[in-house]
Amino acid sequence: MSSVAMWRGCRRLWWAHSPPARLPRPPPADAGGGPVGSCGRRAYVPPAERKRFYQNVSISQGEGGFEINLDHRKLKTPQAKLFTVPSEALAIAVATEWDSQKDTIKFYTMHLTTLCNTALDNPTQRNKTQLIRAAVKFLETDTVCYRVEEPPALAELQKNEWDPVVAWAEKRYNVTIGSSTSILGPNIPASTKETFVNHLASYNMWALQGIEFVITQLKSLILSMSLIDRHITVEKAVLLSRLEEEYQIRRWGNVEWAHDYDLCELRARTAAGTLFVHLCSESSTVKHKLLQD
């Protein structure tokens, strides 16, 4: 079987989560020894992950950019296009993702690969204007603009944590944003949206895909832009995005398999999106300092 067919096959398996004809399979070997219980196998076992079918991962420079080789076979996208990325650092990060898969390939941990595939295939068939419009639409329902009135402790927390970010964005982009406790949200002037549309238009298509991804993760244009502009770190942005959840956790307690799981996933996705934007939009010019006597 050629690598293309294998790759397509495994994507199909992955997407169609449980094909009707397939019987539940035993859990993967590394899952042994867990709390399976006396009744034997668990019900609704997730589909087996694909085995790691390659040994070495390497990078090569082609015409369109940098390519990933899995044992001398070129990596392809789900739509069978050649996988090429514009920057070497991004190619290295993607290769590291593939190389760090142990026995099975876990696609849900390979966020940079997924983002590159999205940018290459553009499965939603959107152009630049549509992408920007979708991103700016989040401003109308931005997380940091919606405030609560009660409980007072949460209202104060939101004021203390979110107000500085909103103030920073207003100053940085010279716009009016404001916040509201009404269900209709704040009244954001058209000039603010126009400013953000113009600003986002300065990014290339790859970076925009990443920006939209970050915005949909954080549910906030303002937090995403302060992250892209390096004003706050990923950890801080995720914390601010989950502020109410963090408040409830502090009050009612933390549940590892729900709260920590979500937190790790959100951090991983947000970090991947931010890194993707930075690696795709930077002009890689390294200036060496001249030695002076």
Next chain:
Amino acid sequence: MAALGAPLRTLRALLRELRHAAGRSYRDSPAYRHVLAGFRAHRVTSEKLCRAQQELHFQAATYLCLLRSVREHEALHREYHGRGERSPQEVAGLVGFRLPQQPGGKG
């Protein structure tokens, strides 16, 4: 600019994550060489504010966050979500309960 702490700390944590991801031969991986070369190229000896160094440091911190979160997420997934549905006894155990015992059997 976000507060990131000392660059050396980020570098050490990043290399630790790379070692965890790539195993014993992590020094031969392109990621190891790229990270180290990047940090060496942007090393400054004076106290001057260096924008390029800060940008690199931010990128390194972001990558560190990605690697760390992916590792933690995978561990949690393996522990709680990777093996399908749990039995009622296990679900009860997760929240600290035990199913009631019926000495005479049901009915």
